[in-house]
Amino acid sequence: MSVVLQSLPHLLRGALSTLGLAAAVLVVGSVLGLAVGLLRFVPWRAAAAAVGWVVELVRAVPLLLLLFFIFFGLPALSVRIPTFPAAVLAMSLWMAANTAEVVRGGVQSIPRGQVEAARSLGLGWAATMRFVILPQATRRMLPPFVGLCTILVKDTSLAAIIGVFELTRAAQETIERTLRSFEIYGVAAAIYFALCFPLTRLAARLEARLSPS
Amino acid sequence: MTGGPAAYTFEWSAVWRGLPYLLQGAGLTVFISGVAMVLAAALGLALAVATQTGGRAVRRLVDAYVELFRNTPLLIQIFIVYFGLPQLGLRLSPFLSGLSALVLYAAAYNAEIFRAGLEAVPKGQHEAALSCGLSPGQALRAVIVPQAVRIAFPALGNNLVSLVKNSSLVSTIGMVELMFVANDISFNNFRTFEIYGAAAVLYVVLVLALTRLLRVAETRMARAA
Numbered sequence: 001m002s003v004v005l006q007s008l009p010h011l012l013r014g015a016l017s018t019l020g021l022a023a024a025v026l027v028v029g030s031v032l033g034l035a036v037g038l039l040r041f042v043p044w045r046a047a048a049a050a051v052g053w054v055v056e057l058v059r060a061v062p063l064l065l066l067l068f069f070i071f072f073g074l075p076a077l078s079v080r081i082p083t084f085p086a087a088v089l090a091m092s093l094w095m096a097a098n099t100a101e102v103v104r105g106g107v108q109s110i111p112r113g114q115v116e117a118a119r120s121l122g123l124g125w126a127a128t129m130r131f132v133i134l135p136q137a138t139r140r141m142l143p144p145f146v147g148l149c150t151i152l153v154k155d156t157s158l159a160a161i162i163g164v165f166e167l168t169r170a171a172q173e174t175i176e177r178t179l180r181s182f183e184i185y186g187v188a189a190a191i192y193f194a195l196c197f198p199l200t201r202l203a204a205r206l207e208a209r210l211s212p213s
Numbered sequence: 214m215t216g217g218p219a220a221y222t223f224e225w226s227a228v229w230r231g232l233p234y235l236l237q238g239a240g241l242t243v244f245i246s247g248v249a250m251v252l253a254a255a256l257g258l259a260l261a262v263a264t265q266t267g268g269r270a271v272r273r274l275v276d277a278y279v280e281l282f283r284n285t286p287l288l289i290q291i292f293i294v295y296f297g298l299p300q301l302g303l304r305l306s307p308f309l310s311g312l313s314a315l316v317l318y319a320a321a322y323n324a325e326i327f328r329a330g331l332e333a334v335p336k337g338q339h340e341a342a343l344s345c346g347l348s349p350g351q352a353l354r355a356v357i358v359p360q361a362v363r364i365a366f367p368a369l370g371n372n373l374v375s376l377v378k379n380s381s382l383v384s385t386i387g388m389v390e391l392m393f394v395a396n397d398i399s400f401n402n403f404r405t406f407e408i409y410g411a412a413a414v415l416y417v418v419l420v421l422a423l424t425r426l427l428r429v430a431e432t433r434m435a436r437a438a
Contacts, residue, residue, distance in 0.1 A: 063378070065392060069410070073406040168288060171289075200280070
């Protein structure tokens with residue numbers, strides 16, 4: 001028990017770093033994802049389809065492989081990225097692809113008549129998206145997006161494998177010193193739970209508020 | 214390609230040489246995902262039925278399980294099973310550790326999916342089954358669960374796709390599936406770009422094939438209903 005107490009500050013520093021990593025990915029990934037998601041609805045069919053394919057390909061690859069490809073694979077092309085930016089890059093690609101999928105679901109849930117009405121009022125494609133579709137779609141997008149953020153916080157643990165200092169890495173370092181894997185991983189799990197559970201509840205509440213019943 | 218001393222020449226033959234091993238790894242990825250999904254579906258269904266039929270204490274317990282496993286990283290769960298449990302005297306092989314962590318994780322999601330499925334079956338179905346003379350147990354087995362499974366099918370399929378991707382995490386404890394094989398080969402021949410690229414292609418093929426297959430099964434099921 002005292003081992004747990006002694007290691008707590010180190011683990012909390014790790015948790016702080018986990019939040020930093022998640023926040024960086026959240027910003028980069030969701031902005032990119034929103035842009036990519038909207039690109040799937042550009043009037044130019046071929047481009048929209050190509051964007052769709054790229055999103056599907058990125059989503060089909062495990063995040064761990066994406067991470068290894070960027071951290072171990074790209075140096076082969078003389079592109080050497082340090083651990084933290086490599087993790088941010090890999091996870092942002094993952095986040096962007098999944099956010100794009102959420103955006104697609106949200107936009108598709110808006111009746112086509114809305115687009116037609118906006119276009120016949122003389123609004124261009126961008127203005128239609130910006131002033132008519134997105135404000136309505138955002139409500140639909142919010143619950144799955146919060147769910148995605150929960151997964152993101154959990155998946156930042158993968159960064160430990162390439163050596164980024166965050167909560168899981170902090171736990172590993174503590175265990176190398178104390179050899180108490182059960183307790184330390186247990187505490188790490190509890191901290192992750194404290195970060196993720198409120199997000200899960202928020203997603204559920206948003207979902208409940210959206211459903212008609 | 215020319216350039217400085219760090220210039221890299223692609224050697225795609227490395228992929229060719231590594232292909233049998235990579236395919237073997239992909240086979241194990243399919244195998245462990247499949248086995249884990251079958252077990253996780255059974256466990257998830259059992260938990261969902263327990264919340265519907267059991268008392269409040271049972272529901273609380275299942276809720277706690279579901280929230281605990283959905284709100285902590287799979288990687289940590291794998292590490293607790295593989296590195297943590299031996300401390301309590303339970304030592305499992307990498308295969309069994311990886312498998313049980315994947316099953317416990319996926320079952321938490323499946324329990325939620327099945328619960329939603331069970332709740333979506335109209336109440337009248339249960340009443341009708343009882344008034345036909347079926348016992349509550351028979352009604353559940355023969356009338357409610359089959360309909361709930363059909364409703365749950367698309368979400369279960371998505372969970373299976375996630376499981377195939379998530380199974381890459383068990384490479385960290387030494388299970389020789391596709392991700393492990395990719396690491397193994399590329400750390401030996403330093404052809405990281407080609408080998409990880411090839412592994413990515415294999416995952417994409419697996420996931421897209423599975424997605425197509427599930428979509429076909431879904432439309433078949435909808436037509437049969």
